[in-house]
Amino acid sequence: MLNKQDKLDLMFQALADPSRRSMIERLSKGPASVSELAKPLTMSLPAVVQHLQVLEASGLVRSEKVGRVRTCRVDWVALQTAEDWMMDRRRTWELRLDRLGDFLADQTKG
């Protein structure tokens, strides 16, 4: 089984490549086939398929094959996991600032 840390590794790694992000951008507008995803990119089809494998391994994208066409779509629940990590960090920071503010207010009062 893949723990949460490993999933975050794979997700952020998947998002770290501009071609893969462009694939996700395309998919956020709706499902697409492999060749539709490949069309705007300047690389070979196998390269696109490899990027797709990275995206699927990360959980960010799912796909199913019907006939000879593989249709891909974003898994928004998975993307949420990555967003959550960042929001959690921001929240920790904000809490810290709140406590710091309280402390400074006490100092002023005292």
Next chain:
Amino acid sequence: MLNKQDKLDLMFQALADPSRRSMIERLSKGPASVSELAKPLTMSLPAVVQHLQVLEASGLVRSEKVGRVRTCRVDWVALQTAEDWMMDRRRTWELRLDRLGDFLADQTKG
């Protein structure tokens, strides 16, 4: 100059490593020195410094050296850039769902 895509590459790449994320987690609780960041990690100090360089190159972390101590902190504005990219994708998707909803509603009406 580094364009927005390159910055996103570096940020997501920086976030793709569990050691670097743990460093950010530590820093979200407040500034820390290099050796404080190194303490919970099981790697050599130079390795930690290399991770720190990746974080700084990405813009997610800033640091300044005073005397012999380098103090590091998270740049929250930079982290926002990565969050924004994800939220933009989600927003595109939600808009699409809205339009789809409108379309289906029209179909029902007509």
Next chain:
DNA sequence: CTGTTTGTTAAGCATATACTTAAGTATCGC
């Protein structure tokens, strides 16, 4: 059945990443 479309598999290669150890530099405390 045959050719075209759509994707898959395999192998190879150049570069990047994530470490390591060893050796150096610059404070700071006494």
Next chain:
DNA sequence: GCGATACTTAAGTATATGCTTAACAAACAG
């Protein structure tokens, strides 16, 4: 000044990543 502290730099290495081309497979269209 002198030892300890807090990094920093350099060099080397093993594995991972991002491609490529060539060859294969399956499904649909005529």
